[in-house]
Amino acid sequence: MVKIVLDCFGGDKSPGANIAGALSALQKHDDLAMILTGDETVIREELARSGASESERLCIVHAPEIIGCNEKPTDAIRLKKESSMMKAVQLLRKDDTVSGMVSIGSTGALVCAAVLRVGRLRGVCRPAFCPILPTMNGGIVGICDSGANVECHPEYLQQFAVMGSRYLENVYGVENPRVALLNVGAEAEKGDTLHIEAYSVLASTDGIRFVGNMEGRDLLSGEYDLVVCDGFSGNVLVKTTEGTALELLKKIKTDIYSSGLYKFGALFMKKMFEHEKEFMNYQNYGGSVMLGSAKTIVKGHGSSNAKAVSVCIEQAYKMEKSRLCEKIEEDLEKITNIEM
């Protein structure tokens, strides 16, 4: 049985979407069990509404407090021990039968709790976020780190490459992932000191398939499976991609409504535009997993609906089933040995 704890009180659509997501994930996998943290009365009501109730595979742990998005992370994790997020973190940390956690709540508090309470896998310098985006040829691309570490050393980026490669292989079935370094140009000598050094470290790292530098414009080209970056530029990369796609689709919609002729034409293309919107909807691609944490942590987007929450739970489930954490530890050990 894979046991995953879900923080039910985080995200714009919580607790409804979170609980519905849990129920949907439970239906898909017979060997999945869930612990829901949050106000037990509310959770029970929500379950009853869906005709569900507590069972061997679904239990509730009461947590009356909620961490808001604007609370200072260090204060929140110190003062709100009875919050749905911190209860989930405590279970993850102390209960050996719990293998992963999913939260849709405050990213800052979650990163803080992960680092200070959950700790790191053996050999990991810094845990890093690795969200997944769709590529234009129907594939996916992982970005690691997308914001957990705004200041990085070349060795961090080397570890992001190893952890991200194992993640894509084990959870998404990508064989021998093509790893690129986010940079300002294609040549090895491009970029600041960090990126020039990271290039040479990545080029000589065993166990990854490093294919060179990648510029921002090529993220969605389908030529890369994993893009390695410091958390600052990775954050810019991911948010700019999402923002540009959404703004452009919004503009097209506004323009359609500006003309009767366009509106008429669009009648025949409704399905296509819905498809494009779904295609660029990052909710469909799951949450950002925090690679390198001692136990699996998946952070869903704040606006996650039930489907998005369910995808996050599946990511955590697959990480456990594929023994990803052990594989990462084994591979990082190999790198360390080689360097010595």
Place this chain on the structure above:
Amino acid sequence: MVKIVLDCFGGDKSPGANIAGALSALQKHDDLAMILTGDETVIREELARSGASESERLCIVHAPEIIGCNEKPTDAIRLKKESSMMKAVQLLRKDDTVSGMVSIGSTGALVCAAVLRVGRLRGVCRPAFCPILPTMNGGIVGICDSGANVECHPEYLQQFAVMGSRYLENVYGVENPRVALLNVGAEAEKGDTLHIEAYSVLASTDGIRFVGNMEGRDLLSGEYDLVVCDGFSGNVLVKTTEGTALELLKKIKTDIYSSGLYKFGALFMKKMFEHEKEFMNYQNYGGSVMLGSAKTIVKGHGSSNAKAVSVCIEQAYKMEKSRLCEKIEEDLEKITNIEM
């Protein structure tokens, strides 16, 4: 008379597009004169094809060599003194009557030549690129620096804010431009050391209207007129925006061709899609000006057509007409005085 020198042999469509762009700019402004650098026989032939010839306002300076895009910048500017780019740089540097230069050639060589041969305005730490992108509400946004300085100090970012503000006011008529700092979150304490320090420096800088941090997803929102960033993340920001928009429009086109129904609907929307493509075509918004250079330098995109080249020349023309360089020097002096 405003005299601008154009490097005719750089860019995918050179020399044809470059020369056609020059002729178009000359038609628009009676007080504009151009010097064309490059192989004089080829330029003369190209002019003859358009029914044009040398005149008081159009002269040719022979330069038989060409700097390629893959040449090492420092070697190129040292060894190819007879190239169209270096001839243009020499004219800019030595001829007091020449007020600006436009090149579509190698960015690396141009940056190198600008720094080593042309020098900086009084008080400028580092010249920076400031390209312009369209926003979704029909406005524009400037990004400074987009790649000239991959390693930055907070004072550089402060200067980018001042130089960019004066540029937007004088060349684009933006009143009191709203300046944002590219960062990973909205709060003042977000980001790495550079960005935390830059935030507090910008917040206390006179002569700019600093409105806080901006995340990558909001670049096209129309809420900001100028985004200040280090050259590394600025490069990621600009290339990712351009890349995502182009990839998405390409995908929509492919999807339209996948179904007869979509193709039929698209017949009524042809004009709209052409408009979207034109809207996101960065060529329409001119080149990246190099703010802080001792004299005006505009770098056009490698794929510039005649229209794009003409827009670049107009940018240089407006910079001179508005006395932008003097205004930047005056304003930077004020900041320095305040700090002392």
